[in-house]
Amino acid sequence: MSKSKIRLGIDIGGTFTDLTVYEEQTGATLSLKTPTVADDPVQGIANGLILLKNKGLTVDQIHYFVHGTTIGLNTLLQRKGAKTALFVTEGFRDILHLQRLRLPIPYDFRSRLPEPLIPRKHVYPIRERMLQDGTIRTPLDLTELDAAIDAAVAAKVEGIVVCFLHSYKNAEHELRAAERIKERTGGRMEVTLSSVLWPQMREYERAVMATVNLYILPTCKRYFQTLAERLIAEGVEATPFITQSNGGLMDISTATEAPVRTLFSGPAGGIVGAVRVAESAGIRNVITLDMGGTSADISIIDNLQPSFVQSNHLAGFPIILPAVSIFSVGAGGGSFAWIDKGGLLKVGPESVGSNPGPACYGTGDKAAMTDAFLLCGYINPERFAAGNVKLYPELSAAVLQPIADYLETEVWEAADKMVQVAVANMYAELSGIIEQHGLDPRDFSLMGFGGAGPVVANFLADEIGADSVLIPPSPGTLCALGSLMADFAYDAVQARYEKLEQIPLLVLRGEYRKLVKQAEAWLNEQQINGLAEQSILYYMDIRYVGQAFELELPITEKQLKRKDYRSVIKAFHELHQMQYGHHDENAELEVIQLRVRILGHTIKPGIKQVEAATQPPISRGKRRMIGRGREYEATIYWRNELLDGHEVAGPAIVEQDDTTVVILDGWQGRVDGRGNLIVRRKEELR
Structure with missing residues (x-):
């Protein structure tokens, strides 16, 4: 009898490497964690x-492999x-040095712009000039170009970024420069062209993104090569796919060429998984809290749609690529406590990582959040990470003692204060996000996932006044599961910079057809073993004439087939009104760029129905729990024993292999038919 095929999703975090396995024949899923090396x-x-083998699975069963990575992100940071x-x-x-001449923090005159990734001595001006309409004013000076190539080679650089003025309109000079670099270096020099990576206006942003791409490329390339070779050595024959910042997938060769697209790879996978979980729970509005070892990532899902941004800032640099909108707080399980110059207790943003790790691991010497969780009674030292990592409470107490002495409190009180400080940091970030988006937290459920998200989710939900707390069946490995649920995605872009009504409709339709062909060609190049189906989405980045920034306007095929632009103009006014609270029907519209997104839909793991409960949930004992300055006797439950309809009243602790769920006093959880744990205030249940 042949073995069933399995699909494997892996997410590497700062502390743990998470694995999710989906068996296609049985529909079963399995989640595992192992310390990150x-x-x-x-x-x-x-x-x-190896853990898979211990569970009776063999590598030759793996025919689909997806991986979320933070290699590029860490290299940049x-x-x-x-x-x-x-x-x-x-x-x-x-x-790169002038940047945007703005202070990073407008109200702090001591704040400074980031140091460029390329020093001025390695920036080479080349005589050439392209006008904004794409016509050539000054031809490319090959003699000057050759001299620059020779100087770069003599300086022993590993790669060359080419970013010429207005190349988004006409890439001829950049392409010719790339050919010359390859000819003169024998093809040994890595080259990134800004016009190929993302053909968009704003020279500084385009130059930065191309620079970041090449800056992280050698490290990512080595990693991806090592990954492919190691998988082959381990007997895995499946082609590795990598998660992109926009929540989509691409094959490993594409990721090697454009690693900048993977900067937000891991967290984006979590948002994809969160959408699927929210849908299964019948909850359409969700605030996600993905708390891992180094940070807590927050995002908004409105009406089952993730929030996207057209640009992000990372390490002070603008990254102008479509990405899932994620806000990070330096508060993770590895974030450690310290006392600032003013004598205040701080937590994070620095983290102990997986090596040496929190003190309770046995090797660390700093009091991390995991130590605080342990001393507050939230986690079981014998069941942490499915029992694969033994914890030592006495070591946590030892490293936290100096902080407790300084605060003149008991060790457990100092641990509780650490948790309160971390939650306050998250609240400060989240309240700003809520205000920025004009949201009412009472309309949202807070979803906690990641290794530590379910531990603090109830605390944060109580602070912001959220409607409820939603904990997925396997929250600690949701990013790995999300990567298995992701689709292949690619954006084809064409810059325009013209008034909307000056573009003939026939020309516009022709441009979109070209972009569709480009997107379909990309999807065909991906080494995919079958897709469920594919879909095409049309967008127009558009603004009022005179505005500095544009809005992303979805366009339908029906709108493109109409004889005029009235429906497009009406849709933009409505979008502008919704976004900014006003619109101007007398203002002209300017099209910045056209975009087509192709989605190659993959086979998704199913969400199995949980057996209905016939008896009350089984209590697995009691444990002393500390929360917000008070002591409680919390009831212990095991997540794998909670069935559809089971109710769990706080204070309670729900233990599972990949995380721990803390339910506060005054709150009550109920398990739904899909295994989700939904926690609400008790008065709301009456």
Whole structure:
């Protein structure tokens, strides 16, 4: 009898590497965690494959492999990227240093712009000039270009970024420069062209993104090569796919060429999984809290639609790529406590990571959030990470004692204060997000996932006044599960910069047809073993003439087939009104760019129905729990024993292999038919 095929999703975090397995024949899912190997992340994956073997699964069953990664992100944040050169149009040598001439923090005159990734001595001006309409004013000076190439080679750079003025309109000079670089270096030099990566106006942003791409490329390339080789060595024959920042997938060769698209890879997978969980629970509005080892990531899902942004800021640099909108707080399970110069207790943003890890792991010497959770009674030292990681409460108490002495409190009180500080940090960030989006938290459920999200979700939901708390069946590995639910996605872009009504409809339709062909060609190049179906989405980035920034306006095929632009104009006014609270029907509209997004829909793991409960839930004992300055006797439950209809009254602790759920006094949880744990205030249940 042949073995059933399995689909494997993996997410590597700062502390744990999470695995989710979907057996296609049975529809069963399995989630596992193993400590991340910081110096060799691929080894963490290999260790995860050993766990699969221990569960009776073999690597030859794996025919679909998806991976979320933070390799590029960490390389950028730690500034450990490649030595890079930049070729720019003559007169623009200081583009990376001038930046936008704005203070990063407008009200703090001591705040400084980030140091460019490429020093000025490695920025080479080239004589050439393209006008804004794409016509050539000054031809590319090949003699000057050759001299710059030779100088970059002599400087021993690992790659060259080319970003010429207005190349988004006409990439001829950038393409010719790339050919020349390849010819003169024998093809040994890595090259990134801004016009190929993302053909968009705003030279600084385009230059930065191309620079970031090449800066992280050698590290990511080595990692992806190592990953592919190790998987083959382990007997995994499936082609690896990588999660993108926009929540979509791409094959590993595409990720190697454009690693900048993977910067928000891991968290984006979690949002994809969160949408599916919310849908299964019948909840359409969700605030997500993904708390891992190093940070807590917050995002908004409105009417089952994730929030997207057209640009992000990372390490002070603008990244102008469509991405899931995620806000990060330096508060994770590894974030450690410290006392600032004013004598106040702080938690994070620095983290102990997986090595040495929190003190309770046995090797760390700092009091991390996991130590606080342990001393507050939230987590069971014998069942942490499915029992694969033993915890030592006495070591947590030892490292927290100096902070307790300084605060003149007991150790457990200091641990409780750590939790309160971390929740306050999250509240400060989340309240700003809620105000920015004009949302009422009473209309939203707070979904806690990640290894530590379910521990603090109820605390944060109580602070913001959320409607409820939603905890998925396997919250600790939701990012890995989300990667298995992701579709292949690609955006084809064409810059326009013209008034809408000056573009003939026939021309507009023709441009969209070209973009569709480009997107379909990309999807065909991906090495996919079958898709459920594919779909095409049309967008127009558009604004009022004179505005500095545009809005993303969805366009339907029906609108493109009409004889005029009235429906498009009406839709933009409505979108502007919804976004900013006003609109101007007398103002002209300007099209910045056209976009087509193709989605290759994958086979999704099913969500199985949970057996209905016939008896009350089984209590697995009591444990002393500390919360917000008070002591409680919390009832212990095991998540795998909770069935459809089971109710759990707080204070309670629900233990499971990948995380722990804390339910506060005055709240009550109920398990639905899909295994979700939905926690609400008791007075709302009457």
